[in-house]
Amino acid sequence: MAILCLLHQAYGKKLIGAIREGLPDEDIREWPEAGNPDDIEICMIFRMSPGFLAPYKNLKLISATGAGVDHYLLDPEFPRHLPLVRVVDESFAARMADYVLSWVMFHHRDIAHYLDAQKRREWAFKVMRPASEVTIGVMGLGQMGALTAKRLASLGYDVRGWARTPHEIDGVECFAGEAGFGSFLTKTEILINLLPLTPETRGILSSGTFDRMPKGGVLISAGRGGHMVEADIIAALNDGQLRAATIDAFQKEPVPQDHPFWDTSGLYVTPHCSSTASLETIVDSFAGNVRRFRAGEPLLNIVDYAQGY
Incomplete structure (x- = not known):
């Protein structure tokens, strides 16, 4: 099963490259080259249009690329039955x-x-x-x-x-x-x-x-x-x-x-520049949760849908 990434372009190709290095055994695909939607089990998403996730029927884990998740929850079709994790950078x-x-x-x-x-x-x-x-x-x-x-x-x-x-x-x-x-x-x-x-x-x-x-x-x-x-x-x-x-x-x-x-x-x-997670933290946080997910271990920084964060 594959991982689909729709990433912020601030890091250019460095971020997708670092994710592939951090998860060398995973099939990492970068949007829009998603391939067969049924292959996608994990999504890492920066921003998405409403209904973006609907084609991925076998999705089991969603990861934000930062700390904020409110824009994901505005999507009326967002699959709230699935775990959503976020990136927390000290x-x-x-x-x-x-x-x-x-x-x-x-x-x-x-x-x-x-x-x-x-x-x-x-x-x-x-x-x-x-x-x-x-x-x-x-x-x-x-x-x-x-x-x-x-x-x-x-x-x-x-x-x-x-x-x-x-x-x-x-x-x-x-x-x-x-x-x-x-x-x-x-x-x-x-x-x-x-x-x-x-x-x-x-x-x-x-x-x-x-x-x-x-x-x-x-x-x-x-x-x-x-x-x-x-x-x-x-x-x-x-x-x-x-x-x-x-x-x-x-x-x-x-x-x-x-x-x-x-x-x-x-x-x-100012252009939404107050703070961003570092490239290293984004990769380490995401890769760590992917490994935990594969091993059936508890996920880190999981979002409480009732609280909204």
């Missing part, structure tokens, strides 16, 4: 924290002000607030969110965190559930979204959230496009409830050329 969280810290400092130190002033050839001095006076709220306190919150706290920021369930993180004031959401937002000046996308978190980046923050706040979202109510983000930026936003993941990618996000003042678009 350094993935560190790279995400690097991304968030870069943009926190950009917005805290108001780098946009100086860039605009340079264009005008203007010597535009500003007094900066110390980090201890800036309250940052991190939504999502899993592997990525917890590390990000700890790093921000270590730099002296006033950090608070919010998640579905209670957490304890040194140096971080933690809130949980709907009951704690309003209190979490009340003082949050820079809101960081690192939540998984679930039915409960879909659309959470909306006017109902922004209006509970101090006026002139900042949004940094490296979660999922489905978290956003796009019109509410644009409205909040236009009316000053938000002074700036950095967004890395979108409902449609690449962002269409005519999308208003490109031209909205104070909005910074």
Whole structure:
């Protein structure tokens, strides 16, 4: 039986080559050269159109190429009776924290002000607030969110965190559930979204959230496009409830050329680049689970469909 791979092209042919080296005894096929659909027992998929998996009647295992799996679960034909595994990279969280810290400092130190002033050839001095006076709220306190919150706290920021369930993180004031959401937002000046996308978190980046923050706040979202109510983000930026936003993941990618996000003042678009698993981790994680599957052993990093991650 064969393995079919539909992979991210960021690594070119290096990734499929490394998978073949890591699993030398397997029949590895790269889409679109799938061959007989009945041969396919395992699929490793980056992104797929709805119904992509339907032809593979003998499929027994599906693997994501990264940590996020919400886009797979949007497919109404996704075979939820089969195990879905994801890639968990220990350094993935560190790279995400690097991304968030870069943009926190950009917005805290108001780098946009100086860039605009340079264009005008203007010597535009500003007094900066110390980090201890800036309250940052991190939504999502899993592997990525917890590390990000700890790093921000270590730099002296006033950090608070919010998640579905209670957490304890040194140096971080933690809130949980709907009951704690309003209190979490009340003082949050820079809101960081690192939540998984679930039915409960879909659309959470909306006017109902922004209006509970101090006026002139900042949004940094490296979660999922489905978290956003796009019109509410644009409205909040236009009316000053938000002074700036950095967004890395979108409902449609690449962002269409005519999308208003490109031209909205104070909005910074990055091309879903906040963090990626390393080539080595992708291969090691996938190959390890294939070996476990062949040996009838428990799989690693298996997705809980009820939780959505």
